[in-house]
Amino acid sequence: MLLELSRISKSFGPVEVLSEVYLAVDAGEVCALVGDNGAGKSTLVKCIAGIHDINSGTIAVDGAPREIHDPRDAAALGIEVVYQDLALCDNLDVVENLFLGREKLHGVVLDDDAMEQLAAETLDSLAVRTLRDLRQNVASLSGGQRQTVAIAKAVLWNSRLVILDEPTAALGVAQTRQVLELIRRLADQGLAVLFISHNLNDVFAVADRIAALYLGRMAGVVNAADATQSQVVELITSGRSGAVGLPDPNGVQS
Amino acid sequence: MARPATEELRRRNRSALLDQLHRRGPQTRAELTEALGLNRSTIGALATDLSESGHIQETTGRSTGAAGRPSTLVECVPEAETVAAVEVRADRVRLALVGLGGTLLARAEVPLEPGADGPEAAELAARLLADTPAAETVAAVPGLVDAGVVAQSTELGWVDRDFRTDLERATGRSWRVADLATAAAVGERSRGDAHRSPNLLYLHGGRGVTAGMIADGRPRRGSSIMLGHVVVNPGGQKCRCGLHGCLEAEMGTFEQSATIEATTTAAWMGDTAAREVVHRSGGLLGRALGSVVTAATPDEVLFGGWLRELYLSSAAAVRSSLAEATLPQLRARLRLRTPALGSEGPLIGAAETGFEALIGEMR
Ligand SMILES: Nc1ncnc2c1ncn2[C@@H]1O[C@H](COP(=O)(O)OP(=O)(O)O)[C@@H](O)[C@H]1O
Ligand SMILES: [Mg+2]
Numbered sequence: 001m002l003l004e005l006s007r008i009s010k011s012f013g014p015v016e017v018l019s020e021v022y023l024a025v026d027a028g029e030v031c032a033l034v035g036d037n038g039a040g041k042s043t044l045v046k047c048i049a050g051i052h053d054i055n056s057g058t059i060a061v062d063g064a065p066r067e068i069h070d071p072r073d074a075a076a077l078g079i080e081v082v083y084q085d086l087a088l089c090d091n092l093d094v095v096e097n098l099f100l101g102r103e104k105l106h107g108v109v110l111d112d113d114a115m116e117q118l119a120a121e122t123l124d125s126l127a128v129r130t131l132r133d134l135r136q137n138v139a140s141l142s143g144g145q146r147q148t149v150a151i152a153k154a155v156l157w158n159s160r161l162v163i164l165d166e167p168t169a170a171l172g173v174a175q176t177r178q179v180l181e182l183i184r185r186l187a188d189q190g191l192a193v194l195f196i197s198h199n200l201n202d203v204f205a206v207a208d209r210i211a212a213l214y215l216g217r218m219a220g221v222v223n224a225a226d227a228t229q230s231q232v233v234e235l236i237t238s239g240r241s242g243a244v245g246l247p248d249p250n251g252v253q254s
Numbered sequence: 255m256a257r258p259a260t261e262e263l264r265r266r267n268r269s270a271l272l273d274q275l276h277r278r279g280p281q282t283r284a285e286l287t288e289a290l291g292l293n294r295s296t297i298g299a300l301a302t303d304l305s306e307s308g309h310i311q312e313t314t315g316r317s318t319g320a321a322g323r324p325s326t327l328v329e330c331v332p333e334a335e336t337v338a339a340v341e342v343r344a345d346r347v348r349l350a351l352v353g354l355g356g357t358l359l360a361r362a363e364v365p366l367e368p369g370a371d372g373p374e375a376a377e378l379a380a381r382l383l384a385d386t387p388a389a390e391t392v393a394a395v396p397g398l399v400d401a402g403v404v405a406q407s408t409e410l411g412w413v414d415r416d417f418r419t420d421l422e423r424a425t426g427r428s429w430r431v432a433d434l435a436t437a438a439a440v441g442e443r444s445r446g447d448a449h450r451s452p453n454l455l456y457l458h459g460g461r462g463v464t465a466g467m468i469a470d471g472r473p474r475r476g477s478s479i480m481l482g483h484v485v486v487n488p489g490g491q492k493c494r495c496g497l498h499g500c501l502e503a504e505m506g507t508f509e510q511s512a513t514i515e516a517t518t519t520a521a522w523m524g525d526t527a528a529r530e531v532v533h534r535s536g537g538l539l540g541r542a543l544g545s546v547v548t549a550a551t552p553d554e555v556l557f558g559g560w561l562r563e564l565y566l567s568s569a570a571a572v573r574s575s576l577a578e579a580t581l582p583q584l585r586a587r588l589r590l591r592t593p594a595l596g597s598e599g600p601l602i603g604a605a606e607t608g609f610e611a612l613i614g615e616m617r
């Protein structure tokens with residue numbers, strides 16, 4: 001397993017937001033994380049990303065437990081998080097954004113042409129046809145195109161796990177489709193993808209496995225090929241569906 | 255007696271080398287040596303031979319690896335061999351001229367009158383083709399195609415149309431005719447993202463819904479799967495084919511091909527009627543697909559044409575009904591994807607069909 005979380009708990013003051021959460025994501029797969037508003041999805045992402053410290057539990061990468069206290073710790077492990085408010089520089093062009101910070105990481109200095117060619121190849125490998133001019137400032141891009149640049153960056157930087165928190169929330173229907181295809185392509189290229197969404201169509205369109213958080217606990221993880229929409233809805237809304245789910249969903253908040 | 259054997263071997267090696275370059279793109283001599291399992295001097299002799307015949311050229315490529323030293327790459331000369339691919343759709347005829355190595359050299363498109371017959375479509379193909387030099391000419395047509403005859407095409411409204419003869423009369427050239435969905439499957443497997451799937455099912459949403467299949471790496475030529483006429487609701491809506499409750503009739507395909515964008519957008523914005531249509535169509539598609547998956551056991555399914563939009567907008571419904579209509583063993587490793595080549599798949603695949611024949615004949 002590329003990423004394995006076990007018994008992760010996180011409290012803000014007296015409020016326990018995550019309780020003994022487990023989750024595993026492997027290379028080459030899209031694992032979707034679903035749950036109602038406030039279930040703890042973003043908090044879990046921030047724990048993996050090093051923005052929040054966990055109170056207990058372990059985060060293992062390639063089977064080895066790791067301490068992640070800082071976003072740089074996560075980056076060093078090959079974990080890239082694409083947030084909704086993307087960290088792109090509006091006054092730089094697409095190529096410059098793709099390479100921003102890369103020199104520091106690898107100590108290689110590339111000339112402009114080489115950067116442009118590498119950027120084009122990366123976008124090509126992801127079958128991105130929506131970014132014609134790589135020399136335009138990202139300020140002029142649509143939401144979907146910005147999302148594309150942020151995701152392509154993860155590939156270019158040789159990330160191994162890409163986490164996307166509600167990447168389609170602010171996009172129109174056509175752009176959502178392109179981003180979904182891109183997410184799927186990332187995993188098909190061998191990356192591990194953790195995809196947070198509360199749109200079940202988006203989830204079923206790309207996920208191999210679906211993990212449902214219910215009030216800060218992992219209600220269940222199901223294979224997308226075996227699941228039906230109503231089972232996943234049940235897991236999200238009641239923490240249980242048939243034989244899958246929390247033993248006592250209503251006792252969670254004890 | 256020794257000479258013909260050597261000559262035959264040389265031809266085989268020439269064809270293998272060209273095939274490797276055509277499929278995999280520019281490579282170094284060392285990579286070719288490795289890939290073909292021939293020795294260095296043989297590769298050298300073949301490269302010289304093929305350079306002289308104008309099929310390949312050697313260029314100083316970009317720097318490879320961390321060392322950054324430029325290496326000499328062997329690559330195809332696109333103009334050395336060309337294939338003309340034609341796609342016939344309900345409202346247009348498209349042409350792509352593809353060169354060796356898969357380079358697109360030219361493309362053109364003309365509108366097709368609704369209800370046009372075979373000779374009319376062939377006439378447009380002839381006009382697009384004009385005097386373009388092409389070693390092979392291949393047409394992709396949506397429907398049930400067998401040995402050059404379009405047995406049934408919902409999209410074009412043709413029945414038992416000998417389209418190959420129409421094309422040959424109009425152009426004076428010889429033609430291959432492929433079913434559009436099968437051609438797209440070939441394209442996606444050779445130039446798209448589906449190279450890992452020896453058993454590939456390509457679903458095409460046009461005026462009708464058809465499917466093309468690659469089995470054990472080989473296209474099931476000429477025999478597309480009439481997915482649109484899988485009965486999903488016995489005794490339901492009357493279909494154009496005469497049956498009742500076909501997928502096409504139940505989904506209202508004829509409206510959807512024109513309005514899929516409007517319907518899925520309305521659904522996405524929350525319109526309850528549109529959501530119901532999209533959800534129901536997705537569920538029916540999943541059910542029909544379930545039967546095909548059970549019978550044909552593909553590794554991968556691609557949703558092409560407007561089925562791309564429908565799948566991405568109703569995947570929860572598609573997968574839910576697929577889960578209810580197939581065995582766990584058949585669906586566990588089934589990949590559901592959208593085509594990497596988008597709407598270019600059929601033309602690219604038709605051209606690849608031509609190149610396969612062309613390179614095969616060089617042996
Ligand atoms: N920094 C914080 N301080 C206090 N409470 C927080 C903080 N971040 C999130 N929470 C609370 O944790 C719970 C889970 O939130 P979140 O992880 O954002 O859920 P989701 O992403 O699933 O909607 C919510 O009740 C939220 O109010
Ligand atoms: Mg959130």
Ligand SMILES: [Zn+2]
Nearest residue numbers: 483493495500
């Ligand atoms: Zn029918």
